Amino acid sequence: xxxxxxxxxxxxxxxxxxxxxxxxxxxxxxxxxxxxxxxxxxxxxxxxxxxxxxxxxxxxxxxxxxxxxxxxxxxxxxxxxxxxxxxxxxxxxxxxxxxxxxxxxxxxxxxxxx
Amino acid sequence: xxxxxxxxxxxxxxxxxxxxxxxxxxxxxxxxxxxxxxxxxxxxxxxxxxxxxxxxxxxxxxxxxxxxxxxxxxxxxxxxxxxxxxxxxxxxxxxxxxxxxxxxxxxxxxxxx
Numbered sequence: 001x002x003x004x005x006x007x008x009x010x011x012x013x014x015x016x017x018x019x020x021x022x023x024x025x026x027x028x029x030x031x032x033x034x035x036x037x038x039x040x041x042x043x044x045x046x047x048x049x050x051x052x053x054x055x056x057x058x059x060x061x062x063x064x065x066x067x068x069x070x071x072x073x074x075x076x077x078x079x080x081x082x083x084x085x086x087x088x089x090x091x092x093x094x095x096x097x098x099x100x101x102x103x104x105x106x107x108x109x110x111x112x113x114x
Numbered sequence: 115x116x117x118x119x120x121x122x123x124x125x126x127x128x129x130x131x132x133x134x135x136x137x138x139x140x141x142x143x144x145x146x147x148x149x150x151x152x153x154x155x156x157x158x159x160x161x162x163x164x165x166x167x168x169x170x171x172x173x174x175x176x177x178x179x180x181x182x183x184x185x186x187x188x189x190x191x192x193x194x195x196x197x198x199x200x201x202x203x204x205x206x207x208x209x210x211x212x213x214x215x216x217x218x219x220x221x222x223x224x225x226x227x
Contacts, residue, residue, distance in 0.1 A: 004157075035217075042118070042203060042217035043158075058214070090157055103148065103205075103215065105157035 002027050006091050006106035012114045013078065013085060021076045021109045023091035032074035033092040033103070036060060043090060049074055050096055078111060086113050116141045118206055120218035127194055128226050135189040135221045137204035142182045145209025149178050149189050152201045152220070161202075162189070166209075194225045 035043040045058030063082025150158040205215040
């Protein structure tokens, strides 16, 4: 089935540790996104990428890094510089170009600092 | 700066009731508006997409309208069912090739059997 796969579903990070969240899509979409969701809040954009080897910062990029070496993959690294990383992380993808397009989301990854 | 607001934050209704969820945005220069459903601990599922040139979209018991001039969108759910219980979020696309959506905080809906 086509879709977006995020892994792991649950991840625990120790203080000072970097962790990487995986996101893979087989929808042949050009654009991919990472959002962060805190309890009772909407989604905030961390990074997005419209094509391979190119990405842009979203509204809350500090303490995060990404790469887009393949069209299907857009991993997110939460670095030790991110002071409050405990949250629900959502990866998404969509077509680009003129006209309306639907954004498809993965099932999310829970990150907890211990 | 574009801001998206959804009121109420939570809503409980008896089964079978028709209901309306509201979404407001501060800048009318949007490209698209999309409504999503989110179940607890899950990702988002797109329900309806309204392009800026459209006034409404329908899918089954769902109808979404868009009034750009007033900065408002509504999601109408007919004959609500317990399975409709979820959080509903709206998001606006800023356009201009940014491919960035700004999300509201959502309305948590509970339909009582």
